[in-house]
Amino acid sequence: MIRSWNYDPDAARLDILFVSGRRYRYYDVPDRIAQGMRRAVSKGQYFNRRIRDRFRYKLQR
Numbered sequence: 001m002i003r004s005w006n007y008d009p010d011a012a013r014l015d016i017l018f019v020s021g022r023r024y025r026y027y028d029v030p031d032r033i034a035q036g037m038r039r040a041v042s043k044g045q046y047f048n049r050r051i052r053d054r055f056r057y058k059l060q061r
Helices: 031-039 043-051
Strands: 002-008 013-018 023-026 057-060
Touching (some): 013 043
Antiparallel strands (some): 023 057
């Protein structure tokens, strides 16, 4: 589901690239959420439980 991701702690911004090729930028993501993503065995499950539909986002082109 998730090909790669990157977190910018200064901007509290999470960028996620999905295997579909779509790239989304999530805003105002707390560091604790990014740390949880880092530790998660399944990034996709963690994303669905803790990030999806919880943070403002924008499709990147």
